[in-house]
Amino acid sequence: MQKADDSGSEAASGSAVDQVVAAIRALIRERGLGVGDVLPSEAELGAMVGAGRNTVREAIRILKAYGIVESRQKVGAVITDRRREAVMDVFSFAIDISAATFRDVQGFRRLVEVNLAETLIGRLPAATLAAMAAENAAMAAAEDPAAAARHDYAFHRLLVEAAGNRTLAEVYAILRPVVQRLMETGKTERRARDGAFREHAAILDALGTGDRLGYAYHMNRHLDAGLEFLPEAGRG
Amino acid sequence: MQKADDSGSEAASGSAVDQVVAAIRALIRERGLGVGDVLPSEAELGAMVGAGRNTVREAIRILKAYGIVESRQKVGAVITDRRREAVMDVFSFAIDISAATFRDVQGFRRLVEVNLAETLIGRLPAATLAAMAAENAAMAAAEDPAAAARHDYAFHRLLVEAAGNRTLAEVYAILRPVVQRLMETGKTERRARDGAFREHAAILDALGTGDRLGYAYHMNRHLDAGLEFLPEAGRG
């Protein structure tokens, strides 16, 4: 009864569910569907691909988990874009994020943030600098590590967004759960939090005075310090 | 999709599937399950929560989409942590392609690739350099623009992957459709393709001789040239 072996369309990898996902992807692409458009009903999709409704439902369930569609009864599966929320949900699970992931993401931040000086210096509005200073002060004054981490992240987000590149900003939004959690582990000790505050201040100072070398130096130190509280296993 | 995560109980207002997801989360937390442990079978979970097997399957499907579990027949759903891959998969889904997007992505590439010199110079294996040269030659010799674009992208992928940062490599994999399409439009004219070939060669030369300024100069020029064939609208 299964193995319709439908040729012609996406020869997706393995399972029937994956094939349906691929078919829906193709459908979205070919028909140019965007946010607000509705997918065919589950029964229709099943007929199109030669799959049962259960299989189609599991495929749609994947897309829902991805934040790409929402389904409403009587209407069907509507295309949305809540992918960032989905990412937050993914990392809200109680599983610890591996040290290797932390290191890798921090390495990515180093590749990007340390080199932002060229783009930012001289082009950074005073308002942005002031906002960053405010976040830094709020971080130092925060009650708990989670709040401090939020302000720490906000500081860096302002920095990154000031570069004026949307792709970069979105990448940082994706990485936010990992980055912010790492920041949180680095805020439990008073000493470390004070160190981050001083590093932020030095970074701001370098940005204000146009000191590129100083910026790179302090940013490098700052990102290194963020990894200080990770277990030593799994170098990256 | 709530954030029950820390609260003691599992209120789980929403659908039955959401309740099962919450129950599994609670199970993972309470039993302290980690990577490698297996969840109870679908039938057992259904009995525990009072839900049908289909409902349980959809809940597990969400966790699979999140990269939290993998299921193998006869064994069951084993806990893994492929969340990073899952997140990247989410964002590789559908990217809108407009002139503004091209400009933005190219700007992101500039932020990253121009500054890779510090990381790469002196640490780039000869084999990688040779592979990049081979891709460059293949690009120049390619029959059609699409093939040339594939080799162009391969050249840059080798460069980026040589930095040894997984996050960066995965971000580039996400951007691949956009980047490669842009490369394709820049390969239709013979003159432009020859220019790209020479720029690649100059980049390789600078990498080989450790000429950081030369690398940055040529990479900047190269990325600029890639935008030459875009319509003028929407400056960045």
Place this chain on the structure above:
DNA sequence: GCTCGGTATTTTGTCCCACAAATGAAGGAG
């Protein structure tokens, strides 16, 4: 003619059942 309310219909949500496929486990033959 227009508005309000009830009915009809479509579509998703959940459950049950059945069987196929995979695969680890147990048991038997050499």
Place this chain on the structure above:
DNA sequence: CTCCTTCATTTGTGGGACAAAATACCGAGC
């Protein structure tokens, strides 16, 4: 003791049924 066969368990897929929700439609009343 080892290898092979058989078995049992669990996921994978398909089909059917009914409930719930929400839109669409149609008729009654003003």
